[in-house]
Amino acid sequence: MSSPYTDLDRPPLNARLLSRALVTEAGPWTRLDLRAETGSTNADAAGAARAGEPEGLVVVAERQTAGRGRRDRAWTSPARAGITLSVLLRPGVPVAERDWPAVPPAAYGWLPLLAGVALVETVTRLAEVPAVLKWPNDLMVGDLKCAGILAEGVPNGVGAVVVGIGLNVTLREDELPTDRPATSLRLAGAALTDRDPLLRALLRGLGDWYGRWRGAGGDAEDSGLREAYLHHCGTVGRAVRVQLPSGAELVGEAATVDAGGQLVVRDAGGVQHSVAAGDVLHVR
Numbered sequence: 001m002s003s004p005y006t007d008l009d010r011p012p013l014n015a016r017l018l019s020r021a022l023v024t025e026a027g028p029w030t031r032l033d034l035r036a037e038t039g040s041t042n043a044d045a046a047g048a049a050r051a052g053e054p055e056g057l058v059v060v061a062e063r064q065t066a067g068r069g070r071r072d073r074a075w076t077s078p079a080r081a082g083i084t085l086s087v088l089l090r091p092g093v094p095v096a097e098r099d100w101p102a103v104p105p106a107a108y109g110w111l112p113l114l115a116g117v118a119l120v121e122t123v124t125r126l127a128e129v130p131a132v133l134k135w136p137n138d139l140m141v142g143d144l145k146c147a148g149i150l151a152e153g154v155p156n157g158v159g160a161v162v163v164g165i166g167l168n169v170t171l172r173e174d175e176l177p178t179d180r181p182a183t184s185l186r187l188a189g190a191a192l193t194d195r196d197p198l199l200r201a202l203l204r205g206l207g208d209w210y211g212r213w214r215g216a217g218g219d220a221e222d223s224g225l226r227e228a229y230l231h232h233c234g235t236v237g238r239a240v241r242v243q244l245p246s247g248a249e250l251v252g253e254a255a256t257v258d259a260g261g262q263l264v265v266r267d268a269g270g271v272q273h274s275v276a277a278g279d280v281l282h283v284r
């Protein structure tokens, strides 16, 4: 059977509109690097950070040939079928004109969760898809993953952090990754699959949340970030199975996400465990 939609449904991003939106908005974005193809936008932003680029660079690619995900997985990015972007942040550098103090490195763990909040707000509002966040930051529609976030500190980048977001917009079934249950906005019945407004709204949301968090010195409570995260988190209250980086498995109920962004899991004996990193499976 022929595909229900074609490459005509996949126009290129409108670079002019996107640059104009970045320049005219009050957000932290300083420069747009829009590429037709690249290996990984995270790698590009990290390279720029090492070369001394200031905070605020946005790298967007129409296609990635070596997109990377969490825990050394690959990220599939067919041409013009998704949003693949990375932003370069330097949370440790104070910005006097915005009244932003330096954020202590201990708070940087909130950055991927912050990006998750901006992403889920954009997708639920514009695409009208019932998406939630699976801790720490997978965007899920039901049990299917629709977007992922990879935040990386930059070695030799003088405190730089790159936050990369991959959102499946019009990927077909046959283009989805096969290593996990996944979907795209189009497959999930989204009201909007035009990448231009989605990307602009995502960058606006990301800039807004980053500004609030930085203005509060990285305090997730004072900035309202923890509350917003909990509102969109589909993991809290669920029975979960967590694959820890050590290879051990933790089974229990997800009780909350604490002030440091860690998932608190209560095991069958009532003991609470704080999880900093891991792969969560929602059991019930």
Ligand SMILES: O=C(O)CCCC[C@@H]1SC[C@@H]2NC(=O)N[C@@H]21
Residues within 6 Å of the ligand: 039, 040, 041, 042, 043, 064, 066, 067, 068, 069, 070, 071, 073, 075, 083, 084, 085, 086, 138, 147, 148, 149, 150, 164, 165, 166, 167
């Ligand atoms: O869920 C995950 O495993 C994270 C996926 C992150 C993918 C994005 S796409 C843009 C940026 N560039 C990359 O190489 N990875 C991130």
